[in-house]
Amino acid sequence: MASLRLVAALAPSPPPSPSRRELQRQPSAVRLASGVALAAAAVTAAAAPPALAALSEPANALSLPTWAVHVSSVAEWVTAMWLVWDYGERTGLKGWKGLSWGMVPLLGGAMCACTWHFFYNSESLDVLVALQGALTVIGNITMCIAAYRIFKASKEGSQSS
Template sequence: MAIASSATVLFCCAKPNFRRIPSQSRSSSPLTTLNESGIRSRSLIHDPITLSGLIGTGLMAGTFITAGPDSTAMAAVDSLQLSEPANALSLPTWAIHVSSVVEWITAMALVWKYGERKGYESWKGLSWGMVPLLGGALCACTWHFFYNDESLEVLVALQAALTVFGNITLCIAAFRINKLSSKIEVSEKP
């Protein structure tokens, strides 16, 4: 049942690559077929996304076959699951952790780019002020990656120190931006 539904989803969602053929050329290569309307479509097997889906479906089929005829489909799926400690983070929690780090790095890059384009060095300072907080986030992710191991508790203290230091650097950077904005407003007044 699961194998059939995977294959059905795969072939229903596959998007063939269509392109028009000039009317004078009617030859087709072995990889393509020509239908009556003059549209050439690539074979589904030569599409990398479809091919990876087919391989995945084959691997799932192999898993169910190796599980044996007496076992149920759920037993085969359960045999694939890894055993993790009780304090392991769930997949949604990991998604939040990783996306937060990626967003922070993106924000740092955008702040830096804004400072370069406008010529405001204080905005680049804001980007530098964000670095300690990134270090704290990486400490937290590392500690969670190793299932909150007690031997790595130093990472918790390092994260706390980097968070305090990062908040101070952000405060200084914000003060510098405010100071620059005040100078710009004074110089723009007639």
């Protein structure tokens, strides 16, 4: 027991975590990369403990690589929404913010799909499949409207100049 205390005492201490102000000064790409790395670490750490490996899953359970694709797709969609919104803010073109809002129903559909898979495609949650389909249709329509508004605004802008 004493040797464990000695090892713990000699072990290097972790570097201090950056303050909130320091994190806000980092470029957004650095913050995004650290968030994606954190999500990837969480996904791999969830499968690492041997106690979890002993649990049996149903035959329709998604594999770890498939979960990684699902989670990264949702993270990419949120990133795209944020980038579109940021572009609208920087340029002052409100249509781009509208496109970001038009992407929200599709994010909801993705969350429905992930939730349904998380519960092993349970028949009691089949309503999520219908909701995901409905949100996909609504999202496609809202993005189409937003894209048309961007097109219309850019056409009016080019005619006035």
